[in-house]
Amino acid sequence: MSNKKQKIKQLSIILVILAMAIVMGAGIGGITWIIKKSPDISNYGQWKTSESTVIYASNGKVLTKLYKENRSYVPISKIPKDLQHAIVAIEDERFYEHFGLDIKGILRAIWVDLKHMAKVEGASTITQQLARNALLSLEQTFSRKFQEMYIALQFERMYTKDEILEFYLNEISLGDIYHNAYGVQSAAKYYFNKDVWELTLAESALIAGLPKGPNAYSPYRNLEKSRNRRNIVLKKMLEHGYIAKEEYEQAIKEKIHLEKAKENNAEIAPYFVSYIRKKLIDKFGSELVYTGGLKVYTTLDLDIQNKAKETTDEALEKYIPTTTRKSGQSKLQPQLGIITIDPNTGYIKAMIGGRGDDKFNRTTQAYRQPGSSFKPFVYATAIEQGAGTGTIVDDTLKEYKTSLDDKEGASWIPKNYNNKYLGPTTLRIGLAKSINVMAVKLLDRVGIDNTIRLAKKMGIKNLVPEDRNLSLALGGLTKGVTPLEMATSYGVLATGGIKTDPIAITKVEDNNGNVIWSNETSRNIVLKESVAYLVTDMLRSAVSRGPLVWGTGWRAYLNRPMAGKTGTTSNYSDAWFVGYTPDLVTTVWIGEDSPTRMEYPKKDKQGNIIKDKNGKSQTEIVSSGEAARLWGDYMRKVVQNRPVKDFKRPDNIIAKEICIEDGLLPNQYCPPQSRREELYIEGTEPTKTGKLHKETAQIKIDKSTGLIATDYCPSDQIVTKTYQVDTGIIVDQNGVPIKKLAPETKLPLKDENGNYIYEQIPSKECDVHGPQDAGEEIKNKIFDFFNILRGR
Incomplete structure (x- = not known):
C-alpha cells in the first residue's frame, strides 16, 4: 500500500473517531443539559403540588378559598377504586405494567400518525402527564419532550404506582370555562357537591372522562357529549375487567344529577375576606397563600355578619338615601361601615366595609373625623383625675384665643349645636346631651396632653402634634380615626379598663394540619376599672329615653344594659354611633368617601323628589340619628337570644345625693328636681354642702321699664321673677343665678376682678305708668268682654 493511501486511511479513521466523539459528546452534553434543567422531584410527595387555601368562619363553615388553581388535596386512600380504575x-x-414510558403505546401512536400523515394519537402515560405538569411548561419542543420522559423515569424510580396515581389525581385540571377546578376532590364538589369518596361508579366515570378536554366534556356545557364520554370510560372499564357487565349496564342508565357546591361565601363578607387575605400575604407571602393549601380559621360569626348585611340593606331601602358621585372610592354614596368585635377576646365578629363592589374597606382604611364620639376620651381623663358623674362644668359661652402668637387676638367661641346653654351642668348630662361647650371647657381643665395620652392608650393610633388644640374635644383631628379604632377603644370601657387588640385570624394550619401560626389574644390594662365604669355609666345615660335625661343616642336603645355615643361633624360629612354591651362592641359610620355634606333631596316611596308649595325641592340631612338607628336595628337582632349581662360595678364606686347645679351636697334650698344620686370613686365624693341655692322670693317687674311693677303697670307688661333674698340676684326655675350676657356675643359679662356679673332685681318702682294707664287697661278689658258676648 502506498504512503498516500496509508495517509488517507489514517485520516479517515481519525475523522470517524472524531465524528463518533462529537456525536457522543453531543449526546452526553444533551443528557447533561436535560438533567440540569429538569426540576428536582425528590420532595414532590411533601409539597403535593399547588393547593387552595381555605378560609373558615368561626363555626367551621367554609367562608371562601384563595387559589391560583382551585384544589383540595386528598390521599389515594380516600379516592374510590372506581375512579382510580376509570382513570x-x-x-x-x-x-x-410500564416503567413510565409505554413503548407499545409509542410505537402504535407512531404507526397511526404515519398512516394518517397527521398527529392523531398520543402516547403519554399518566406518569408522563404528571411529569409535564411538574415542568411548569407546555412548549412543544424536542428538548421539553425529552425532559418529560426523563422526569417520568425519575417519578417511577422514586415513587410507587399508588403515589404517582395520587399525585396525578390531585394535579389534573378538571374544570371548565365557568370554574377553576384542579384535582378530583374539587371536581367532585363542582359537579356533584360531593366529597370524592361519595361518588358513584357513573359519577367517577364522568370525572375520569374530563382530562381529555375538561371544557369540551363538561356536563355544564354539553350534557349529551359528557354522557357519551362517560359511557366510553365505562366500556373501557368493562373491557379491562374493572367492572362486571351488570355494573356497566346499570351505570350507563344512571342520570346525571349536577349540583354545584355552595362553599364560597365570599359575597357575604367580601371586605372581611379582603382584610384576611392581606394579613395572610403580609405574613406568609402570596405564593404560599395561593398555592400552599393553608387552612385559615377566622373569628367571623356568619350569623352576626348576615344580620349586619340584612340590616344594612333594610336601612338603605328605608332611611339612608342613595346618590351617585363621580369622585370617591365608589359611585354609590353615602357610604357606610359596620364593625362588631368581642371586647374580651378581640375577635372581629362582623365587618361591612362599604356598599357596592369596590375594594376600599371603610372600617379599617377610612380615617374620618369622629365628631362628638371622641368626647368620652375627654370625660375619661376627667374621671381619671378625680371627677365623678356629678362634677359640674358651666355650660355658658367662653372665648378662647386660637394662638398666643396672634397679635390681633384671633379667638374661638365654641357653641352648642342648638345654641342653647344650660349653665352649671353635671358631667352625666353634658355627655348624654353631647354638649359642645362643656366638652371644650372640660378638655381645657384636664389638659390636652393628658387626653391625647389616654386616647392613645385606649387605641386611637393616629393622633399627631397638630391635634394639640381645644377642638380636639369635638373630634377635630388632623388625620382622623377608623371605625375599628373606635370599636377597640370603646371596648376598653366595656371590659372595665382592659384593651384587647382586634383579631381576625385565630390560627393557620399548613396542608398537613400542622399549626404554623397561632394568634393569641393580647390584653393590657390601660384604665382603672372604676374609671371605665363611671364613663360607661354616663354613656348609658347617652342612650337613655328619659325621664331624668334624654340622650342623643336614644334610637340605639336595646332594653338591656348598654352604652354608647353619637358623633356628627359640624358640616354633616360624618355620622357615627359607637355602642357596646358587656360582650359586644359595634361601630357604625356613615359618610361620603370624599367628605361632603350629607344633604340629599327628600323622596317619596316611589322615588320622586318631594317639593314644597313653591316648587322647591325639599332636602334631608343624614346625621348621627341615622347611625344610631342603624346600630339599634342591627344590634337588637344580634342580642335577641343572648343572655342579659350587666356591667360589673367595682366595690369602690359609691352613690351620693348631690345638687346637680353645684355638684355638692344639697342644702335646704336645693329644689327637689335638682337632687339626684350620682356616682363617684370612693374618696372623690363631695363632702361639703353647697351654697349656690339660697332663700328666694318673687317680685313683679315691668318689662318695658325694667323696674318694680306697681298697680298701674299694664298686666301684659308684668313678669314675675324669682330672686335670692340676701343678694337680690335673679335666679332661673332651678334657683341658679342668671349671668348677664353681652348683647352681641352672648358671652357672660365679668367685672374687673374676673367675677361674673349677675342679673339683679331693680331697686326702684316703676314711675312711668300712672292711674290713667290702669283706667285704660280696665276699659280695654270691658271692651274685650262685650266683644266676646257679641261673638256668642
Missing part, C-alpha cells in the same frame, strides 16, 4: 382504563391502560 387508568381511559388514560393509561398499561399504567401498572
Whole structure:
C-alpha cells in the first residue's frame, strides 16, 4: 500500500473517531443539559403540588378559598377504586405494567400518525402527564419532550404506582370555562357537591372522562357529549375487567344529577375576606397563600355578619338615601361601615366595609373625623383625675384665643349645636346631651396632653402634634380615626379598663394540619376599672329615653344594659354611633368617601323628589340619628337570644345625693328636681354642702321699664321673677343665678376682678305708668268682654 493511501486511511479513521466523539459528546452534553434543567422531584410527595387555601368562619363553615388553581388535596386512600380504575382504563391502560414510558403505546401512536400523515394519537402515560405538569411548561419542543420522559423515569424510580396515581389525581385540571377546578376532590364538589369518596361508579366515570378536554366534556356545557364520554370510560372499564357487565349496564342508565357546591361565601363578607387575605400575604407571602393549601380559621360569626348585611340593606331601602358621585372610592354614596368585635377576646365578629363592589374597606382604611364620639376620651381623663358623674362644668359661652402668637387676638367661641346653654351642668348630662361647650371647657381643665395620652392608650393610633388644640374635644383631628379604632377603644370601657387588640385570624394550619401560626389574644390594662365604669355609666345615660335625661343616642336603645355615643361633624360629612354591651362592641359610620355634606333631596316611596308649595325641592340631612338607628336595628337582632349581662360595678364606686347645679351636697334650698344620686370613686365624693341655692322670693317687674311693677303697670307688661333674698340676684326655675350676657356675643359679662356679673332685681318702682294707664287697661278689658258676648 502506498504512503498516500496509508495517509488517507489514517485520516479517515481519525475523522470517524472524531465524528463518533462529537456525536457522543453531543449526546452526553444533551443528557447533561436535560438533567440540569429538569426540576428536582425528590420532595414532590411533601409539597403535593399547588393547593387552595381555605378560609373558615368561626363555626367551621367554609367562608371562601384563595387559589391560583382551585384544589383540595386528598390521599389515594380516600379516592374510590372506581375512579382510580376509570382513570387508568381511559388514560393509561398499561399504567401498572410500564416503567413510565409505554413503548407499545409509542410505537402504535407512531404507526397511526404515519398512516394518517397527521398527529392523531398520543402516547403519554399518566406518569408522563404528571411529569409535564411538574415542568411548569407546555412548549412543544424536542428538548421539553425529552425532559418529560426523563422526569417520568425519575417519578417511577422514586415513587410507587399508588403515589404517582395520587399525585396525578390531585394535579389534573378538571374544570371548565365557568370554574377553576384542579384535582378530583374539587371536581367532585363542582359537579356533584360531593366529597370524592361519595361518588358513584357513573359519577367517577364522568370525572375520569374530563382530562381529555375538561371544557369540551363538561356536563355544564354539553350534557349529551359528557354522557357519551362517560359511557366510553365505562366500556373501557368493562373491557379491562374493572367492572362486571351488570355494573356497566346499570351505570350507563344512571342520570346525571349536577349540583354545584355552595362553599364560597365570599359575597357575604367580601371586605372581611379582603382584610384576611392581606394579613395572610403580609405574613406568609402570596405564593404560599395561593398555592400552599393553608387552612385559615377566622373569628367571623356568619350569623352576626348576615344580620349586619340584612340590616344594612333594610336601612338603605328605608332611611339612608342613595346618590351617585363621580369622585370617591365608589359611585354609590353615602357610604357606610359596620364593625362588631368581642371586647374580651378581640375577635372581629362582623365587618361591612362599604356598599357596592369596590375594594376600599371603610372600617379599617377610612380615617374620618369622629365628631362628638371622641368626647368620652375627654370625660375619661376627667374621671381619671378625680371627677365623678356629678362634677359640674358651666355650660355658658367662653372665648378662647386660637394662638398666643396672634397679635390681633384671633379667638374661638365654641357653641352648642342648638345654641342653647344650660349653665352649671353635671358631667352625666353634658355627655348624654353631647354638649359642645362643656366638652371644650372640660378638655381645657384636664389638659390636652393628658387626653391625647389616654386616647392613645385606649387605641386611637393616629393622633399627631397638630391635634394639640381645644377642638380636639369635638373630634377635630388632623388625620382622623377608623371605625375599628373606635370599636377597640370603646371596648376598653366595656371590659372595665382592659384593651384587647382586634383579631381576625385565630390560627393557620399548613396542608398537613400542622399549626404554623397561632394568634393569641393580647390584653393590657390601660384604665382603672372604676374609671371605665363611671364613663360607661354616663354613656348609658347617652342612650337613655328619659325621664331624668334624654340622650342623643336614644334610637340605639336595646332594653338591656348598654352604652354608647353619637358623633356628627359640624358640616354633616360624618355620622357615627359607637355602642357596646358587656360582650359586644359595634361601630357604625356613615359618610361620603370624599367628605361632603350629607344633604340629599327628600323622596317619596316611589322615588320622586318631594317639593314644597313653591316648587322647591325639599332636602334631608343624614346625621348621627341615622347611625344610631342603624346600630339599634342591627344590634337588637344580634342580642335577641343572648343572655342579659350587666356591667360589673367595682366595690369602690359609691352613690351620693348631690345638687346637680353645684355638684355638692344639697342644702335646704336645693329644689327637689335638682337632687339626684350620682356616682363617684370612693374618696372623690363631695363632702361639703353647697351654697349656690339660697332663700328666694318673687317680685313683679315691668318689662318695658325694667323696674318694680306697681298697680298701674299694664298686666301684659308684668313678669314675675324669682330672686335670692340676701343678694337680690335673679335666679332661673332651678334657683341658679342668671349671668348677664353681652348683647352681641352672648358671652357672660365679668367685672374687673374676673367675677361674673349677675342679673339683679331693680331697686326702684316703676314711675312711668300712672292711674290713667290702669283706667285704660280696665276699659280695654270691658271692651274685650262685650266683644266676646257679641261673638256668642
